[in-house]
Amino acid sequence: MSNSPSDPARPAPHTFDDFDDLVAEAEAAPTAGWDFSWFEGRATEARPSWRYAEAMAQRLARAEASLDIQTGGGEVLASAATLPPLAVATEGWPANVAKATALLHPRGVAVVASPEDAPLPFADGAFDLVTSRHPVRARFGEIARVLRPGGTYFAQHVGPASAFEVVEYFLGPQPAEVRNGRHPDLERAEAEAAGLEVVDLRAERLRMEFFDVGAVVHFLRKVVWMVPDFSVEKYRPRLRELHDRIRAEGPFVAHSSRHLFDLRKPV
Numbered sequence: 429m430s431n432s433p434s435d436p437a438r439p440a441p442h443t444f445d446d447f448d449d450l451v452a453e454a455e456a457a458p459t460a461g462w463d464f465s466w467f468e469g470r471a472t473e474a475r476p477s478w479r480y481a482e483a484m485a486q487r488l489a490r491a492e493a494s495l496d497i498q499t500g501g502g503e504v505l506a507s508a509a510t511l512p513p514l515a516v517a518t519e520g521w522p523a524n525v526a527k528a529t530a531l532l533h534p535r536g537v538a539v540v541a542s543p544e545d546a547p548l549p550f551a552d553g554a555f556d557l558v559t560s561r562h563p564v565r566a567r568f569g570e571i572a573r574v575l576r577p578g579g580t581y582f583a584q585h586v587g588p589a590s591a592f593e594v595v596e597y598f599l600g601p602q603p604a605e606v607r608n609g610r611h612p613d614l615e616r617a618e619a620e621a622a623g624l625e626v627v628d629l630r631a632e633r634l635r636m637e638f639f640d641v642g643a644v645v646h647f648l649r650k651v652v653w654m655v656p657d658f659s660v661e662k663y664r665p666r667l668r669e670l671h672d673r674i675r676a677e678g679p680f681v682a683h684s685s686r687h688l689f690d691l692r693k694p695v
Contacts, residue, residue, distance in 0.1 A: 459646070461502075495517070496517040498564060499528050548573070556580070571691075572623050588607060636681065
């Protein structure tokens with residue numbers, strides 16, 4: 429999404445007033461990859477203080493062999509100015525595999541189609557750096573296996589109850605076990621059980637604003653696990669209510685949850 433709403437360059441809200449036009453535009457927009465430029469002027473999300481993409485790029489510049497897990501369309505990896513001599517990325521969604529291949533192959537990155545829940549198709553100790561931005565699930569046992577002794581897993585994860593104001597608007601109150609899923613304490617325990625040492629773990633909760641109902645539609649089409657059964661047809665009455673609410677009260681506010689993992693495989 430766009431920059432933090434506190435940014436002085438904050439975009440003006442989208443000016444479409446018609447519900448059907450906003451929804452139709454959002455339904456027609458492509459959703460492949462992790463390019464969020466469509467949201468410019470439509471939604472904002474504050475960014476974590478650790479500036480993940482920049483920190484990742486610094487580590488990539490020092491690495492010998494890197495693996496980016498669940499790379500999406502490859503946009504974050506491609507933003508790094510310098511890549512290691514050996515750079516590999518995995519992705520499970522076919523549309524994203526094609527997009528990542530087109531973006532990353534010219535940079536010398538091998539893109540491997542690999543389902544998110546499958547073992548990583550690489551030898552033990554193949555990489556000194558493994559990265560990931562917003563993996564669906566981190567398989568810490570596999571990450572530890574493919575890391576060399578002394579290697580690092582550096583990643584930004586989605587945390588618990590992220591954007592749950594949006595989720596619960598459509599699905600109603602969620603049970604505690606759902607709200608607490610992806611909790612950094614739980615993931616820390618999984619990582620340590622896999623033999624990885626926690627060098628750093630930081631968490632932040634960040635403000636999101638949706639300026640029109642089309643932005644919410646596009647968000648739920650793009651981040652499909654938020655409301656798994658989402659369709660405009662099914663939720664049209666709730667979307668209409670949300671449209672009226674935004675016009676009367678201003679942006680729909682939610683909060684994303686992010687945590688930064690810096691893990692090390694012991695020598």
